[in-house]
Amino acid sequence: MNEHDSERIAGLLEQDGLEPTDDEAKADVIVINTCCIRENADKKLYGTLGTMKTWRDADPNRQIVVAGCLAQKDRELVRQRAPWVDVVLGTHNVHRTTELLNQARTTGAITEILDEAIVDDYALFPSALPVRRETSYRSWVTIQIGCDNTCAYCIVPAVRGREISRPFDNILDEVSALAASGVTEIFLLGQNVNSYGRDLSLASRRAGDESVRVAPQFAALLRAVGAIPGVQRVRYMSPHPKDMREDTLLAMHETTSVCEHLHYPLQAGSDTVLAAMHRGYTVQRYLDRLVEARRTIADLAVTTDLIVGFPGETEADFVQTMEVAATAEFDSAYLFIFSPREGTAAAAMTDKFCDPGVMSERYNRLKVVLDHSAVLKHRARIGRIEEVVVEGSSRKNPDHLTGRTRQNKLVHFPSPEKLRVGTYARVEIIDAARFHLAGRLLEVTALPTHRTRLAVTSA
Numbered sequence: 001m002n003e004h005d006s007e008r009i010a011g012l013l014e015q016d017g018l019e020p021t022d023d024e025a026k027a028d029v030i031v032i033n034t035c036c037i038r039e040n041a042d043k044k045l046y047g048t049l050g051t052m053k054t055w056r057d058a059d060p061n062r063q064i065v066v067a068g069c070l071a072q073k074d075r076e077l078v079r080q081r082a083p084w085v086d087v088v089l090g091t092h093n094v095h096r097t098t099e100l101l102n103q104a105r106t107t108g109a110i111t112e113i114l115d116e117a118i119v120d121d122y123a124l125f126p127s128a129l130p131v132r133r134e135t136s137y138r139s140w141v142t143i144q145i146g147c148d149n150t151c152a153y154c155i156v157p158a159v160r161g162r163e164i165s166r167p168f169d170n171i172l173d174e175v176s177a178l179a180a181s182g183v184t185e186i187f188l189l190g191q192n193v194n195s196y197g198r199d200l201s202l203a204s205r206r207a208g209d210e211s212v213r214v215a216p217q218f219a220a221l222l223r224a225v226g227a228i229p230g231v232q233r234v235r236y237m238s239p240h241p242k243d244m245r246e247d248t249l250l251a252m253h254e255t256t257s258v259c260e261h262l263h264y265p266l267q268a269g270s271d272t273v274l275a276a277m278h279r280g281y282t283v284q285r286y287l288d289r290l291v292e293a294r295r296t297i298a299d300l301a302v303t304t305d306l307i308v309g310f311p312g313e314t315e316a317d318f319v320q321t322m323e324v325a326a327t328a329e330f331d332s333a334y335l336f337i338f339s340p341r342e343g344t345a346a347a348a349m350t351d352k353f354c355d356p357g358v359m360s361e362r363y364n365r366l367k368v369v370l371d372h373s374a375v376l377k378h379r380a381r382i383g384r385i386e387e388v389v390v391e392g393s394s395r396k397n398p399d400h401l402t403g404r405t406r407q408n409k410l411v412h413f414p415s416p417e418k419l420r421v422g423t424y425a426r427v428e429i430i431d432a433a434r435f436h437l438a439g440r441l442l443e444v445t446a447l448p449t450h451r452t453r454l455a456v457t458s459a
C-alpha cells in the first residue's frame with residue numbers, strides 16, 4: 001500500500017513538471033514516504049532527515065516532504081525533530097502533495113494530517129490521480145483502505161483508519177483501462193481483502209435495498225477482474241485467515257487468470273499466542289483452510305507472515321509455531337521479530353516482553369525450518385515447464401533475465417536476446433535455490449503491448 005502511495009506521489013510530482021532523478025544533488029524535492037509497521041522505520045527516518053538537513057540548507061529552493069503512516073502517527077514529532085521538513089502529510093491526503101509543496105513555498109513549513117479518510121479519498125477513486133508505475137506490465141489496484149480488525153501488534157488501523165471498500169464498478173473501470181493500456185497483471189490490494197464489500201453491502205441494506213447480498217463480494221470481484229480482456233494474471237494481498245471462505249478458493253480455482261499463489265498470514269502457531277494477538281482463528285482452523293485451499297487449487301504456492309517473540313510467547317508456544325510451520329510447508333515466509341508499536345495493545349504488555357536475545361535465537365531457529373521448506377518447494381519444481389513474465393535483467397548476471405512464475409517465484413535464465421519487460425515466455429526449470437529458480441528459455445509466448453514507459457525511480 002505504501003509503495004502504491006509512492007507511485008501516486010511520483011505521478012503527482014511529474015504532472016507538476018518535476019522529473020525523477022537518482023542524483024540527490026540535482027533534486028529540487030525529496031519525498032520520504034514512510035511506513036511505520038516496524039520499529040526500524042522510525043530510527044531510519046530520523047537518521048535520514050538528520051543527514052538531509054545539509055542538503056536542504058544548501059539551496060533555499062529545495063524542499064523535503066515526509067508522507068505516509070509514520071508521518072500520520074508522529075505528526076508533531078517529525079516537526080519537532082526535523083523542523084527543516086517543508087511538508088508533513090499523512091495517509092489520507094496524498095492527493096494534496098503538490099498543493100502543499102507550492103503552498104509551503106510562500107507560507108513556510110506545513111503539517112497537514114487528516115484523521116479519517118474523506119469520502120472521495122484518492123485511494124477509493126484513484127483514477128483521478130496520476131500514477132508513475134514502477135512496473136509497466138503490472139499494476140496495483142486498491143480495492144479497500146483501512147482495517148476494522150484489532151490485531152494487538154498492528155498499527156495499521158490507527159494510521160489507515162476504518163475499513164472502506166472501493167465501489168465494485170469503479171475497480172472494474174480502472175482495471176479495464178489498465179488492461180487497455182497493456183497491463184496484463186493486476187495486483188489487488190487491501191488490508192483484509194476477504195472482507196471487501198462488507199461495508200458496501202451493509203450501507204445498501206441500511207438504505208433499504210434488501211436485494212444486496214451481505215455475503216462477502218471478494219470472490220465476485222476476483223471473477224470479474226479476472227474476466228476482463230487482456231488481464232492474464234490476478235494476484236491479491238492480503239487475505240485474513242479468519243475471513244477466508246470457500247467461495248474465494250473456488251473463484252481462484254475457476255478463474256484461469258487468478259494465479260496459484262496464496263499469501264496466508266499465520267503470525268503464530270500457538271492458540272494462546274493467536275488469542276493474545278486477537279487474530280480470531282485457531283491453528284486448527286488455519287490448517288483446515290490451508291488443506292482446503294490446496295485441495296481446491298492445484299499447484300498452489302502458499303506464503304505467510306510470522307512473528308516471533310510476541311509478548312508472553314513461551315518456549316512451548318514457539319515450538320508449536322515451528323511445528324505448524326513445518327506442517328504447513330510454506331513456499332516462503334516473511335519472518336519478523338516482534339517490535340512494539342506505540343498505541344497498540346501489544347505495546348502495553350511490557351511485563352510480558354520477551355528477552356531480545358531469546359527472540360533473535362527463536363528467529364534463527366524458525367528461519368531454519370522455513371528455509372528448509374522453501375528449498376524443498378523449489379526443488380520440487382525442477383523439470384517443470386513454467387510460464388514466466390520477464391521482469392528485467394538479472395542483478396547478479398546481466399546476461400540472464402529474471403522472470404516471475406504464476407506461483408510468484410523468481411526464475412533466472414539466459415536468453416540469446418534481451419526480451420522486453422512484460423514478455424511472457426515458457427521456461428524449463430533446471431535448478432533451484434532458496435530464493436530463486438534457474439531455468440532454460442523454451443519459447444516466447446506473448447510480447448508486451450503496454451504503451452507506458454518503464455518508470456525507474458520511486459519517490
Ligand code: SF4
Pocket residue numbers: 147148149150151154155156157191192240
Ligand atoms: S488484519 Fe490485523 S494485521 Fe492486518 S492490517 Fe488489520 S489489524 Fe493489521
